[in-house]
Amino acid sequence: MRSVARWGCVVVAVPVVLVLAVVFLVVSTEEQPAVAAAGRTCSVGMAADGTVAGFGEESLAIAESIVSVGAARGLPPQAWQIAVQAGMAESGLRNLDYGDRDSLGIFQMRPSMGWGTPEQLQDVHYQINKFFDVLLEVPGWEDMRPGEAAQAVERSAFPERYHEFEVAAQQVLGTVQGIECGTLGSDAAAAVLSAATDQLGVPYAWGGGTLDGPGPGIEIDAGVVGFDCSALVRYAFHQGTRGAVTLPRTSREQYAATSGADLTGQELLPGDLLFYGTGPSTIHHVALYLGDGQMVEAPESGSTVRIAPARLDGDFYRATRVL
Structure with a gap:
């Protein structure tokens, strides 16, 4: 059904490790390390030319409207990001009065396809509400990668x-929500790591884990409730940033979404992502750097979420930074 490469985490059946996992649970819940939160350079903020991630004043105003409309409708930040990514891809997040054939506006909606009248498709609030109306009709959109839901x-x-606009959307959304350097930096990184270490001792579950906590595994781990490697990282970022940063589901997708902040040759900071594989197409594992040469990870079937020495050799590929 799914191969190991699909989820991008190691899966090894080692029944004897279950005995060791109980011991690790007892130790790890009593001895959680303090997480350093200083010395971080945050990746979100306005450039000298007034842009954020290359998007200017009009785009920021549209993003702010997306947040306002989405919040008023009780939609989660994930929905806001989907709309921002769609607008970035379709129009550069601008309210265009032209497009392919009769396409108009932020999302390049077409009057001839029933999206609305030309006048409506120049009204920012109409367009945003229409986008959300259609999004809510997509089955399972909450579990999709934002770009997949936008499509x-x-x-x-x-x-x-x-x-392509996953990280840029997060940067723009962070800026319009008033999340600035020094806020969505060390504090958020500490919160992300706290969310991850709170799960120490939780079983590894292949395909398991949600944005809200441990979930049932599949295939070799059917019946196990816990996290696989990428689900743990995704959960920690979502919880630690209160929904401001929602990473894709798999380790390969997470690398693709954050590789613009590749840290090759740079000093690691707590909260950085550590990826394992021989290249982008072979990434099979992801962990969170804790600092002091340690990382937190969900390693393999039969084990639990644990703290371990950060492996920066062997099949270590790259590190990236989101916060």
């Missing part, structure tokens, strides 16, 4: 392009 709404002939 489900837009039905573009170029579905992969929405993924």
Whole structure:
């Protein structure tokens, strides 16, 4: 059904490790290390030319409207990010009065396809509400990668392009929500690591884990409730940033979404992502750097979420920084 490469985490059946896991649970819940939170350079903020991630004043105003409309409708930050990514891909997050054939506006909606009148498709609030209306009709959109959900709404002939704006969307959304350097930096990184270390001793579960906590595994780990490696990282970022940063589901997707902040040759800071594989297409594991040469990870079937020495050799590939 799914291969190891699909989820990008190691899966090894070692029944004897279950005995050791009980011992580790007792030790780890009593001895959680303090997480350093100083000395971070945050990746979110406005450039000297007034842009954020290359998007200017009009784009920031539209993003602010997306947040306002989404919050008023009780939609989670994930929905806001989906809309921002769609707008970035379709129009550069601008309210265009032109487009391919009769496409108009932020999301390049077409009057001839029933999206609304030309006048409505120049109204920012109408467009945002219409986008959210259609998004809410997409089955399972909450469990999709944001770019995948954007494609489900837009039905573009170029579905992969929405993924390109994942990190940029998070930066723009952070800025319009008033999350600035020094806030979405050390404090958020500490909160992310706290969310991860709170799960110490929770079983590894292949395919398991949600944004809200441990979840049932599949295949070799059917019946086990816990996390695989990428689900633990995704959970920790989502919880630690209170929904401001929601990473994709798999380790390969997480690397693709954060590789613009590749840390090759730079000093690691707590909260950095550690990826394992021989290249982007072979990444099979991800962990969170804790500092002091330690990392937190969900390693393999039969084990539990644990703290371990950070492995920076062997199949270690790259580190990236989100916060």
